[in-house]
Amino acid sequence: MEYYHNNFSEIQGKLAHDHRRSLMAKPTAKRCVLVSGPVIVGAGPSGLAVAACLREKNIPSLVLERSSCIASLWQLKTYDRLRLHLPKTFCELPMMPFPQEFPTYPTKQQFIQYLEEYSKRFDIKPVFNQTVVSAEYDCSLGLWRVGVIEEGAAEAGVEYVCGWLVVATGENAEVVVPEMEGAEEFGGEMVHTSGYKSGEVFSGKRVLVVGCGNSGMEVCLDLCHHNAMPSIVVRDTVHILPREMLGRSTFGLSMWLLKWLPITLVDRLLLIVSWLMLGDTSQLGLVRxxxxxIKCKNLSGKTPVLDVGTLDKIKSGDIKVCPSIRRLKHNAVEFVNGRIENFDAIILATGYKSNVPSWLKENDMFSKHDGLPRRPFPHGWKGEHGLYAVGFTKRGLLGTSLDAIKIAEDVKLHWKSDSKYFTSSQLTWS
Incomplete structure (x- = not known):
């Protein structure tokens, strides 16, 4: 890697020269901070896992987080009844298991508690309210330059310069809100699941949930529990599996079977058992x-729905299945089959997307189309010039942990405690 050949005085001189030029052009030029270890963008589970693995190897890191807390998606943008969809044994971060007293499927509050304890154990102290607006590799320095806007500022106020950059913003950085014809006419409440907390406020109301993934299905169930009248839009095919089968979690059983059998055969077994337990879901408008x-998940990243009771509500008629939306009308929705129904509110369970293309100035590792690594799992964690990705595997927290361990090991291969390296405090301009 090129930056190993730059000694400290050369780096210091180059950055000082650049900063003087910036001050001449603009007296309020941003501060420049030289960071000794990796800069990690994002303080969700992925960023915390990498920081912990680096700490375990005595390598310092700087974690930047745009929100005011760790795991902001979990703390600020999830509904109250959320639980981990997979057993806790498959959701542990490196080097720290869940407490034994936690249930098999921890609640949202328990998972947040686990992450807070994880941060304390490994002394991870993110810098909050720091929105990264640009990150670019400087070939002349052999280092990354990371521009940050601090909360309340109108423009970038700090530039961090580092040898390693870890992109840990993940697959769920920005909400996806589809354009719908007539949206301005609807008049009723329309909210993304990131703003949905409980069905209590929708009691007695007709609510249309758009999206039939795990979130959409669980929101429908929550609405039923609060005496709302939900319908769900199913625009595409979907696999619905029991959360547990044959006395084991469906995910755990799948992982065990894959050790001995090919994916095609494991998929076939899962579908046979699902049909015996759930029946023919296509009769309910849920075509597989x-x-x-498993193959569908590996190819497209589309996660099967693990049923926690929603299917029974669909069978009983408490939840209606609807086709795609043609357009919205005043307090009503017209579907592609021509049917028009009245609704008081619409909840968009339309998911999230990566925001990497908006700030990372790099063309090789990440796709500009979807903001995900171009190379498929398990090869998408490492790029060029000390660039890494974690939380983009579409394999949940298990994939995150595997990549975090690999990243820390790779950084350690190039880490040397000698005079060529420097601490963050040795070079700071205001």
Missing amino acids: PKTGP
């Missing part, structure tokens, strides 16, 4: 993809 659930 032609590709099996």
Whole structure:
């Protein structure tokens, strides 16, 4: 890596020269901070996992977080009844298991508690309210330059310069809100699941949930529990599996079977057991993809729905299944089959997307189309010039942990405690 050949005085001189030029052009030029270890963008589970793995190897890091807390998606943008969809044994971060007293499927509050304890154990102290607006590799320095806007500032106020950059913003950085014809006419409440907390405020109301993934299905169930009248839009095929089968979690059973059998056969077994337990879901308007659930997940990243009771509500008629939306009208929705129904509110369970292309100035590792690594799992964690990605595997927290361990090991291969390296406090301009 090129930056190993730059000694401290050369780096210091180059940055000082650049800063003087910036001050001449603009007296309020941003501060420049030289960071000795990796800069990690994002303080969600992915960023925390990498910081902990680096700490375990005595390598310092700087974690930048745009929100005011760790795991902001979990703390600020999830509904109250949320639980981990997978057993806790598959959701542990490196080097720290969940407390034994936690249930198999921890609640949202328990998972947040786990992450807070994780941060304390590994002494991870993110710098909050720091929005990264640009990150670019400087070939002349052999280092990354990371521009940050601090909360309340109108423009970038700090530039961090580092040898390693870890992108830990993940697959769920920005909400996806589809354009719908007539949205301005609807008049009723329309909210993304990131703003949904409980069905209590929708009691007695007709609510249309758009999106039939795990979130959409669980929101419908929550609405039922609060005496709302939910319907769900199913625009595409979907695999629905029991959360547990044959006395084990469906995910755990799948992982065990894959050790001995090919994906095609495991998929076939899962579908047979699901049919015996759940029946033919296509009769309910929930048509399965032609590709099996595991293969479908590997190819497209589309996660099968693990049923926690929603299917029974669909069978009983408490939740209605609707086709795609053609357009919205005043307090009503017209579907593609021509049917028009009245609704008081619409909840968009339309997911999230990566925001990496908006700030990372790099063309090789990440796709500009979807903001995900171009190379598929398990090869998408490492790029060029000390660039890494974590939390983009579409394999949940298990994939995150595997990548975090690999990143820390790779950084350690190049880490040397000698005079060529420096601490963050040795070079700071205001």
